[in-house]
Amino acid sequence: MNFNETDSQKSVSNAISKLMESFDDSYWLKCDLESTFPQEFYSKIASGGWLGVCMPKEYGGAGLGIAEASVMMRQIAESGGGMAAASAIHINIFGPHPIVVFGNSEQKNSWLPPLIAGVEKCCFGITEPSAGLDTGNIKTFAKKRGDKYLINGQKIWTSTAQVADKIMLLARTLPNEKCRKRTDGLSLFYTALNQKYIKVQEIRKMGRAAVDSNEIFIENLEISEKDRIGDEHNGFQYLIDSLNPERILIAAEAIGLGKDALKRAVRYAKERIVFDRAIGQNQSIQHPLARNWIELEAAELMVAKAAYQYDNGMPSGAMANAAKYFAAEAGFRAATDAVSTLGGMGYAKEFHVERLLRESLIPKLAPVSAQMILNYISEKVLGLPKSY
Ligand SMILES: Cc1cc2nc3c(=O)[nH]c(=O)nc-3n(C[C@H](O)[C@H](O)[C@H](O)COP(=O)(O)OP(=O)(O)OC[C@H]3O[C@@H](n4cnc5c(N)ncnc54)[C@H](O)[C@@H]3O)c2cc1C
Incomplete structure (x- = not known):
């Protein structure tokens, strides 16, 4: 067993930390305060070829694994x-996965290069207001008409739809009552986000204002059957293939955020003098920060194990879910303890930890909640009866 980062992981880590030096705290604070998409950051990541970090080389990608992508995120x-920085590119990193695995060569040739080059952005339209985590219950319907589909329905929380050119869309193509399982009869499409037929309405939210999330209303959107990935009615299975890498990446993002919060807290604890001594001399300040470090290190090992399993074609569902759960908790706790360490200043925008705290809730909630991960581990790992 080897716990060292590989040469390629080290070189990703070094190159990304260098690239990120161009974007300081005031850049991210401005994006948050003004709710502006970090386009300069996005362009720099794209021009460095990083959007294709784990896409195949033949389409312009770097052909690396989820292990390298998680180091990058x-x-x-x-x-x-x-999470503002991570979410600006997150969907482009794992989202095209169903195209790579299940798309035909025409689809791969026309869809992947512009995504990898950063010429096109895509968003992910899965969640619906009336279905929530019960994806099999989605209502958006794609009705077949010759070689076209007519799509009507609604999605919620579609992140980056304000800036995206394309949408990966899950829609029902067979009514629920004709399916053996609720997750049957769904098809996966990748199509232009045509705002003539898709109304995009931003959701005002708690944090990560730089990256929009939206309700979208799809009315009589006609698309070609060439925009369908793989076989009709089999879309949920194709989607499942990209769920584990997404969980691994979001876990890595939560760890990165937590490490940043911890660094800021430690710095402040060393510098802030109260009662004639650094506040960091008090164990009530030290111990939570030490615990944060332990938890973030443990989460990093879980991410590395899940990524290793995924990249080597081993079953990775349990570890990807566990890593996502644990990293989200560790990141959230580090951000919460950073705010406590900074006291009143933890609540001030100029110290940045309040922004990190608001954003640290996202990995706990999405793309799957902590409770659903516990359901998964209970059932699939521990063999307990399904509870829902
Ligand atoms: C910032 C943000 C960005 C997002 N971006 C996207 C995106 O780009 N594309 C997209 O498609 N979606 C996106 N989502 C949606 C996200 O994936 C969902 O919010 C998430 O899947 C939870 O669904 P829900 O909010 O409808 O919760 P619900 O399904 O309504 O659940 C509410 C609560 O009940 C709990 N619960 C429900 N059923 C059970 C059960 N059986 N056992 C135990 N607990 C249960 C859940 O764990 C949760 O705590 C985003 C969400 C957020 C907050």
């Missing part, structure tokens, strides 16, 4: 950009 989140 951790480093990006750790740079001060938190």
Whole structure:
């Protein structure tokens, strides 16, 4: 067993920390305060070829694994950009996965290069207001008409839809009552986000204002059947293939954010003098920070193990879910303890930890909640009866 980062992981880590030096705290604070997409950051990541970090080389990608992509996302989140930086590119890193695995060569040739080059952005339209985590219950329907589909429905929380050119869309193509399982009869599409037929309405939210999340309303959107990935009615299975890498990446992002919060807290604890001594001399300040370090290190090992399993074609569901759960908790606790360490200043925007705390809730909630991960581990790992 070897716990060292590989040469390629080290070189990703070094290159990304160098790249992120161009974006300081004031850049991320401005994006947050003004709710502006970090386009300069996005462009720099794209021009460095990083959007294709784990895409195949033949389409312009770097052909690296989820292990390297998770190092990259951790480093990006750790740079001060938190979830705003990570989410600006997150979907482009794992989202095209179903195209790579299940798309035909025409689809791969026309869809992947512009995504990898950063010429096109894509968003992910899965969640619906009336279905929530019960994806099999989605109502958006794609009705077949010759070689076209007519799509009607609604999605919620579609991140980056304000800036995206394309959407990966899950829609029902067979009514629920005709399916053996609720997750049957769904198809996966990748198509233009045509705002003539898709109304995009931003959701005002608690944090990560730089990266929009939206309700989208799809009315009579006609698309070609060439925009369907793989076989009709089999879309949920294709999507499942990209769920584990997404969980691993979001875990890495939570760790990066947590490490940044911890660094800020430690610095402040050393510098802030109260009662004639540094506040960091008090164990009530030290111990939570020491615990944060332990938890973040443990989470990093879990991410590395999950990424190793995924990249080597081993079953990775349990570890990807566990890493996502544990890293989200560790990141959230580090951000919470950073705010406590800074006292009143923890609540001030100029010290950045309040922004990190608001953003640290995202990995706990999305793309799957902590409770659903515990359901998964209970059932699939411990063999307990399904509870829902
Ligand atoms: C910032 C942000 C960005 C997002 N971006 C996207 C995106 O780009 N594309 C997209 O498709 N979606 C996106 N999402 C949606 C996200 O994936 C969902 O919010 C998440 O899957 C939870 O669904 P829900 O909010 O409908 O919760 P619900 O399904 O309504 O659940 C509410 C609560 O009940 C709990 N619960 C429900 N059923 C059970 C059960 N059986 N056992 C135990 N607990 C249960 C859940 O764990 C949760 O705590 C985003 C969400 C956020 C907050």
